Structures are given as C-alpha cells and as structure tokens.
Amino acid sequence: MKRFAILALSFYTAIPAIAQEDPFETVITPAFSPVTWERLVNAAEEPENWMMYSGTLDSQRYSRLDQITKSNVSELEMKWSYQIPVIDRAETVPTVVDGIMFITEAPSNLAAVDAQSGRVYWRYDHELPDDLRICCGRNNRGVAILGETLFMSTLDAHLVAIDARTGNVLWDVEVADYQAGYSKTAAPLIVKDKVVTGIAGGEFGIRGFIDAYDPVTGELEWRTYAIPGPGEPGNDSWSGDSWKTGGAATWITGSYDPDLNLIYWGTGNPGPDWNGDVRLGDNLYSDSALALNGDTGEIAWHFQFTPHDVHDYDSIQVPILADIQYQGSTRKVMMWANRNAFYYTIDRATGEFLEGKAYASQTWAQGLDANGRPIRVPGMAPTYEGILVSPPIVGATNWYSPGYSQQTGLFYVTSFDGEQEFFKRDEDYEEGERYTGGGGRYNQPMDAFHSSIRAINPATAEIEWEFPIMPRSSAGITTTAGGIVFTGSADGYFFALDAATGEELWHISLGARVHAAPMTFAVDGKQFVTIASGNVVYTFGLKDD
Amino acid sequence: MGLNSNSRYSCLLAFATACLVLAANLSQAEDAGNLYNTNFDINAGERYFERQCSRCHGFDAKGNDETGAPDLTGRLSRASTEVGIFNIIRGGVPGTAMLPVAADLPDAQIWQLVAFIGSLSTNPANIDLPGSASAGGRLFNGKAECNGCHMVGGQGGRLGPDLSRVGERRDPEELLSDMLSPHQDVDPRWWTLRVTGRDGVVREGLRMNEDSFSLRIMDADSNLWSYPKNQIDSFLRVEESTMPSYTQTLNDSEIDDLVAYLFSLRKEN
Numbered sequence: 001m002k003r004f005a006i007l008a009l010s011f012y013t014a015i016p017a018i019a020q021e022d023p024f025e026t027v028i029t030p031a032f033s034p035v036t037w038e039r040l041v042n043a044a045e046e047p048e049n050w051m052m053y054s055g056t057l058d059s060q061r062y063s064r065l066d067q068i069t070k071s072n073v074s075e076l077e078m079k080w081s082y083q084i085p086v087i088d089r090a091e092t093v094p095t096v097v098d099g100i101m102f103i104t105e106a107p108s109n110l111a112a113v114d115a116q117s118g119r120v121y122w123r124y125d126h127e128l129p130d131d132l133r134i135c136c137g138r139n140n141r142g143v144a145i146l147g148e149t150l151f152m153s154t155l156d157a158h159l160v161a162i163d164a165r166t167g168n169v170l171w172d173v174e175v176a177d178y179q180a181g182y183s184k185t186a187a188p189l190i191v192k193d194k195v196v197t198g199i200a201g202g203e204f205g206i207r208g209f210i211d212a213y214d215p216v217t218g219e220l221e222w223r224t225y226a227i228p229g230p231g232e233p234g235n236d237s238w239s240g241d242s243w244k245t246g247g248a249a250t251w252i253t254g255s256y257d258p259d260l261n262l263i264y265w266g267t268g269n270p271g272p273d274w275n276g277d278v279r280l281g282d283n284l285y286s287d288s289a290l291a292l293n294g295d296t297g298e299i300a301w302h303f304q305f306t307p308h309d310v311h312d313y314d315s316i317q318v319p320i321l322a323d324i325q326y327q328g329s330t331r332k333v334m335m336w337a338n339r340n341a342f343y344y345t346i347d348r349a350t351g352e353f354l355e356g357k358a359y360a361s362q363t364w365a366q367g368l369d370a371n372g373r374p375i376r377v378p379g380m381a382p383t384y385e386g387i388l389v390s391p392p393i394v395g396a397t398n399w400y401s402p403g404y405s406q407q408t409g410l411f412y413v414t415s416f417d418g419e420q421e422f423f424k425r426d427e428d429y430e431e432g433e434r435y436t437g438g439g440g441r442y443n444q445p446m447d448a449f450h451s452s453i454r455a456i457n458p459a460t461a462e463i464e465w466e467f468p469i470m471p472r473s474s475a476g477i478t479t480t481a482g483g484i485v486f487t488g489s490a491d492g493y494f495f496a497l498d499a500a501t502g503e504e505l506w507h508i509s510l511g512a513r514v515h516a517a518p519m520t521f522a523v524d525g526k527q528f529v530t531i532a533s534g535n536v537v538y539t540f541g542l543k544d545d
Numbered sequence: 546m547g548l549n550s551n552s553r554y555s556c557l558l559a560f561a562t563a564c565l566v567l568a569a570n571l572s573q574a575e576d577a578g579n580l581y582n583t584n585f586d587i588n589a590g591e592r593y594f595e596r597q598c599s600r601c602h603g604f605d606a607k608g609n610d611e612t613g614a615p616d617l618t619g620r621l622s623r624a625s626t627e628v629g630i631f632n633i634i635r636g637g638v639p640g641t642a643m644l645p646v647a648a649d650l651p652d653a654q655i656w657q658l659v660a661f662i663g664s665l666s667t668n669p670a671n672i673d674l675p676g677s678a679s680a681g682g683r684l685f686n687g688k689a690e691c692n693g694c695h696m697v698g699g700q701g702g703r704l705g706p707d708l709s710r711v712g713e714r715r716d717p718e719e720l721l722s723d724m725l726s727p728h729q730d731v732d733p734r735w736w737t738l739r740v741t742g743r744d745g746v747v748r749e750g751l752r753m754n755e756d757s758f759s760l761r762i763m764d765a766d767s768n769l770w771s772y773p774k775n776q777i778d779s780f781l782r783v784e785e786s787t788m789p790s791y792t793q794t795l796n797d798s799e800i801d802d803l804v805a806y807l808f809s810l811r812k813e814n
Contacts, residue, residue: 086640088642089613131644131647133644134642134644135600137612138641203600421604423595423604425595427596433596433597433647434596434600436600438595439595439604441603442603468757469757474611489756489757490611491756491757492756493757495757507758513611
C-alpha cells in the first residue's frame with residue numbers, strides 16, 4: 001500500500017527525477033479502507049493488517065508475516081513509541097487496518113495513530129461516571145471493527161460505536177447498569193453483521209451474558225445468559241435463588257468458526273467466588289466454554305471446566321480454534337489452557353473432550369476423568385482459617401492470550417506455578433457491592449514461585465518445551481510464520497523465542513510490566529511488531545536498508 | 546501484622562490517645578478524631594476491608610504490585626493522618642483504580658475501616674518495651690557487630706538491609722524473630738546467588754536483582770556484578786539469610802535492648 005509517507009518522500013527527495021512525469025504517480029491509495037465481513041473471515045490472508053483482538057476469528061494469533069525471522073529477529077530496533085496520556089497499565093492489543101493503528105487506553109479511551117510513526121490522527125475520551133464499580137483495575141483491551149466503525153467496551157458497561165476516520169461517536173448504548181456492578185473491558189467480536197460482546201462484574205453478584213448488537217443502530221439483537229433462568233436446562237445446578245447472583249461473567253473476547261457457524265466464549269467464576277455454600281450444585285454455565293449459534297446466540301453445547309468452583313478459576317481464556325491431526329484423522333478442535341491449571345483439547349463441533357492434562361502446578365484435583373471433569377482432592381475448598389491451594393487465585397494462566405503456530409502445531413501459554421491461602425467469608429448480596437465470600441493471601445514472596453512460557457502439543461496435551469521467566473507474567477503470545485513466539489514478562493521484557501524449540505532469540509528491556517499481548521502488521525512491505533508495556537505502546541521493526 | 550495476645554511485648558490499647566495526637570492539626574469538624582476505634586470497630590473495619598478492598602490491596606493488606614495497590618501495613622505514602630486516610634477512602638485517588646466508596650456509605654463505616662488500617666501498623670506510643678534503646682545502640686555498634694553489615698544513618702556495612710527506619714516497617718515481635726530466626730521469611734533481595742560463568746569461575750553475592758534475562762549481585766567485597774542469564778553456565782539460589790542467629794551470642798536482656806533500639810529507628814528519631 002502506498003501512503004502519505006511515500007508522497008512526502010517523492011516531493012522532497014525525488015522531485016528532480018520524476019517531476020517531469022507525474023509527481024503523484026506513486027500515491028495510489030490513502031490509508032484505511034472499509035473492513036467488510038469477508039475481510040474479517042479471510043483476515044489471515046491479509047497479514048499486513050491485524051483487524052481484531054486475536055488477529056483472526058480462530059484466535060490463533062498466528063501471522064503469516066515472515067519478514068522477521070529467527071535469523072534476523074535479533075536485529076529488531078524500536079521504530080516509535082506512543083505514550084498513553086492517562087497513566088495506568090495498558091492491556092491493549094492494537095488493531096491495524098491499512099496503515100492506521102487503533103489503540104485503546106485506560107480507563108476507556110481510544111486513539112488512532114499512523115502505524116508507521118505512532119503519531120495521532122484523532123482520539124476519543126469516553127466520559128465516565130465517578131462512582132464506577134470495578135473489581136480489578138481500569139482496563140481496556142481493544143476494539144472490533146466493521147466497515148468504517150470501531151466498537152469499544154467501556155468501564156461503565158456501555159458499548160460505543162466510533163467513526164474510524166474521525167473518532168466521532170456514532171452511537172453509545174448501555175449494555176448493563178454499572179451501579180449494579182457490571183462493567184466492560186474486553187474487545188467485542190464481529191460475527192457476520194453483529195457485534196458480539198461480553199460483560200464483566202463477576203465479583204459483584206451479576207448474572208453474566210453474551211450480547212449481539214446491530215452495528216448500525218446499536219440495537220440489541222440477542223442476549224444469551226451464561227446462567228440459565230428458571231425452567232431452562234441447568235438452572236437446577238444452582239441451589240435456591242443463587243442463580244440470580246451467580247456471576248459467570250464473560251469478560252474476554254471469544255472466537256468464531258464460520259464453517260460451523262459457532263461462536264466460542266468463556267465464562268467466569270460463580271459468585272460468590274470463594275464461598276460455595278450458598279450456591280450448591282455445579283453452577284452451570286460458570287467456568288465453561290459456551291458454543292453459541294452465530295445467528296441466534298442459542299447455546300449449541302457447553303463444556304464446564306470447573307464445576308462448582310470455589311477458587312475463582314475463571315474460564316476467561318481466549319479459545320483457540322484449529323484443525324489438527326488427532327489419532328490419525330483431522331479434527332476441528334478448540335485448545336484451552338485453563339486458569340485451573342489443566343490444558344484441554346476439545347472437539348469444537350460437539351464439545352467432546354479429547355485430551356487434557358495439568359500444565360502447571362496444582363493441588364486441587366487428582367486429574368480429569370474420561371469426560372474431562374476434574375476429580376477433586378477432598379478438603380481443598382477455602383476455609384475460615386485459610387487453606388493452601390495451587391494454583392492461586394490469579395490462576396495458572398488467566399485472561400492474557402495464548403497462541404498457536406500453524407508451523408509447529410504447538411499451543412503456547414504463559415503459565416504460573418504458584419500457591420495461595422484461600423479464605424472463606426460469609427456475605428450477603430447487596431446490589432453494587434462486592435460479593436466474593438473470601439479472598440486469598442500469598443505466604444511466600446512472589447520471586448519464590450515460577451512462571452514460564454510453555455509449548456503444549458494439542459494432540460497429546462504434553463508439554464513440549466518451556467522457557468522460564470520471573471513470576472508472574474500477564475503477557476499474551478503471538479506467533480509468526482517467521483518461526484517466532486513473541487511475548488513479554490512481568491519484569492518488563494519483550495522477547496522472541498524459537499517456536500519449535502523455545503530457544504531465546506532476542507529480548508529487550510522495556511522497563512515496565514507487560515500486561516498485553518503483542519501483535520504484528522506491515523506497512524509498505526515492512527513488518528512491524530507492537531507491544532504495550534506500562535502505559536507505553538512500542539513498535540519494533542528491522543533496520544532500514 | 547500487628548501484635549497478638551501472646552506478644553512478648555505489651556501493647557497499650559490507647560488508640561484514642563493516638564488519634565488525638567494525630568488529629569492535632571485537623572479542621573474543626575475532624576478535631577474529635579476517630580471515635581470508632583474500639584475492637585468491635587476494628588473488626589467491623591476488617592470485615593469491610595476483606596470484602597471491598599482486599600481484591601487490590603490483598604487479604605493481608607500488604608499490597609499488590611500487579612494492581613499497583615500499595616501496602617497498607619506500614620507508613621502510608623498518601624496519608625499521614627487518620628483524616629487523610631478517611632478522605633482517600635471517601636474520595637478515592639483521582640486517576641487511579643482507587644475509586645471512591647459508595648456515596649451513601651455512612652461515615653461511621655469509613656471510620657471503622659480507618660481504625661482497621663490503623664491497627665495494621667504499630668504505633669510506638671502504644672508499645673512498652675522492656676529493653677533499653679540506648680544500650681541496644683551500643684550493642685549494635687559494639688559487641689553484636691550489627692553495623693558490620695547494616696547501615697543506620699549512613700554509617701555501617703552494606704551486606705544487610707539499611708535499618709535507619711526499620712522501626713516503621715517491623716514491629717518488636719518481628720524484630721525479635723529476625724534476630725533469632727533470620728532464615729524465616731527472607732526478603733528475596735537478601736537471598737544469595739552463586740553464579741558459575743562459562744569460564745568455570747564461581748562468584749557469590751547478595752541477590753540485588755534477578756529478572757527473566759539477567760542477574761545482579763554484590764559480593765562480599767561490595768563489588769557489583771551483572772550477568773546476562775544466557776551468558777553464564779548456571780546459577781544457584783540460596784534462599785536463606787546471610788545473617789547469623791543471635792540465640793547463642795546475646796542473652797535475653799541484650800536482645801531486648803537491641804529490639805528496643807531497632808524499634809526506635811524511625812524517621813522522627
């Protein structure tokens with residue numbers, strides 16, 4: 001794509017040579033063209049763009065870009081940095097379309113910058129009320145785009161449509177009542193002609209749901225509750241009226257399979273988090289993967305990773321979809337490394353459990369049965385006095401994106417081997433107040449634990465390699481056709497590993513904790529890779545010739 | 546943190562007195578200090594804290610570097626008085642994840658929370674110690690040879706933590722434990738790293754910093770060494786303190802004196 005940078009170059013350096021011809025000859029298109037649904041379905045085929053939170057609808061975070069390779073990645077240099085003006089931690093994964101990068105910022109803001117220079121086109125500052133109810137920080141993780149419209153979640157539980165060319169607000173709808181504890185932090189997902197989006201607030205006794213909105217009008221098209229109502233299958237997995245305040249928030253972005261027309265979305269912990277006495281039963285569909293019909297939102301199947309969870313083991317992970325060789329045939333699978341420390345390979349057409357094993361330290365389950373249901377170790381529920389359990393509340397992994405490489409067939413996850421004392425408390429539900437029923441406490445310094453990047457074979461659930469890093473990373477992972485795994489660390493590094501072996505290829509100290517996942521894109525034939533660290537967005541590329 | 550009922554040192558529960566001292570320069574409306582300061586109030590504040598505050602500040606109120614929520618068990622960086630703490634709870638800290646509490650939350654409940662936070666740090670006015678701080682100071686720089694490794698006021702060694710304000714972050718029970726059982730709960734900063742280079746040379750030193758890709762140590766001669774992890778042969782962590790236990794070298798009375806001295810090491814002193 002040719003852009004303004006080329007125009008400027010032509011004017012100031014090349015005019016004598018080409019002025020007698022057409023000085024504007026090299027200017028073909030301006031930045032940014034509308035993003036159709038077809039472009040999103042085929043996003044892998046235009047790897048110069050990163051058009052959604054996880055790169056492609058299957059959320060593999062695998063880019064076909066191969067200019068940056070295992071051989072030259074050590075030559076990466078910083079091209080630009082963008083300082084987010086509000087000081088907070090950045091969990092954003094920028095979106096790039098035809099040379100424009102869209103960066104979400106804490107608390108609920110958005111900027112459009114030139115992807116080659118990091119300089120601003122426009123910014124949108126969302127006005128927030130001063131009595132927000134949020135559990136875990138002022139975060140925003142990214143946007144979705146369809147046509148010329150960006151869709152962003154906000155902390156006051158709104159969904160906002162923003163003109164991608166100007167930053168003007170097209171519509172702004174309330175998804176739920178923030179004063180009741182609802183909030184929104186995740187990037188929406190475009191599915192055909194709808195904006196699909198989840199909800200946060202699992203620590204406030206909400207009732208989680210997944211919504212679909214009309215991208216033009218902002219009207220709600222369908223809502224699927226993550227907790228069944230009375231008369232619906234699964235409602236009897238909650239004692240009494242506990243389903244009304246059972247949590248099961250849906251606070252990270254899902255995936256979509258166009259062939260099966262199924263949306264895949266994770267659900268969070270049942271509430272109250274650490275006191276299960278008031279919600280006896282399996283508590284469906286908390287801590288589950290839901291497969292929803294792409295047109296109606298109807299639940300096609302579910303897989304509950306942690307029935308009757310009492311440790312806050314949200315299944316808020318991005319589902320990775322791939323077709324893999326499994327026991328001699330090609331299977332359409334979903335790969336999932338769960339916060340509960342178990343890795344799962346699941347048939348994504350049916351929800352059938354195929355493989356699963358612990359991939360990180362855990363003491364709460366003896367293993368998984370033939371259906372993938374955990375076999376619990378007795379006596380590991382939180383107590384009033386406190387009981388030591390692994391993984392800790394933050395989990396063996398969490399919301400940060402895993403990755404998958406089409407080259408190696410391996411699944412990559414940032415994992416944490418830790419433990420924590422879990423406490424139970426008695427609480428009554430009050431709207432808008434925290435409803436967690438306890439908490440946790442570390443009894444060792446963080447440096448005594450271990451984190452690592454682990455590569456898992458989805459056909460066997462075995463760990464193929466691991467690369468140790470200091471605890472506790474909350475960085476996501478991106479893989480490329482250059483044979484590279486890009487990720488970050490809690491101590492402020494951005495680094496590249498050999499996707500096949502886990503060998504370190506390159507690292508750079510960015511100084512501040514990486515809370516985000518990297519992404520890669522190209523402009524004018526040059527590949528770049530971007531990562532947020534602290535509240536700065538950095539973009540790296542190879543040295544110019 | 547805080548003193549328990551089996552404490553070797555008696556804690557004077559003169560909370561109201563302390564509040565009046567703290568409230569000396571406050572506005573008229575706040576001059577009465579915190580009237581919600583009984584054990585009942587502290588317990589009520591703790592319950593509120595566990596429910597509303599612990600997600601960021603931790604169930605033990607010791608903070609969380611990931612959320613950026615500070616440790617509330619020692620000297621607070623944003624408030625030095627109970628009214629200051631009250632105002633932060635009521636109004637939040639603008640531009641951070643520290644949001645205001647619900648507008649309709651009664652002041653009394655906030656004061657209970659203030660009382661609980663106050664109970665997490667030890668007010669020296671409430672502590673009656675058996676030892677002599679001045680005698681402890683002489684021991685520190687003399688027979689016990691503490692100053693060989695520790696600095697106080699810029700004087701002393703580099704092989705242990707600077708103790709110039711240790712009384713603000715460690716209560717007497719913890720100071721006693723530090724001296725008698727130095728290998729318990731060692732801050733990773735004071736672990737030892739034994740690094741073997743590719744040339745086979747081994748260097749050992751205090752773990753000044755370790756991150757995912759590098760190590761930094763200070764050896765016994767105060768030399769500073771930095772190693773990229775990918776350019777060494779191996780390294781070993783020794784997760785113990787280099788400090789000896791004083792159970793055999795000092796008697797109970799001398800240990801009491803040292804505790805009194807260390808607890809007196811505060812900013813105001």
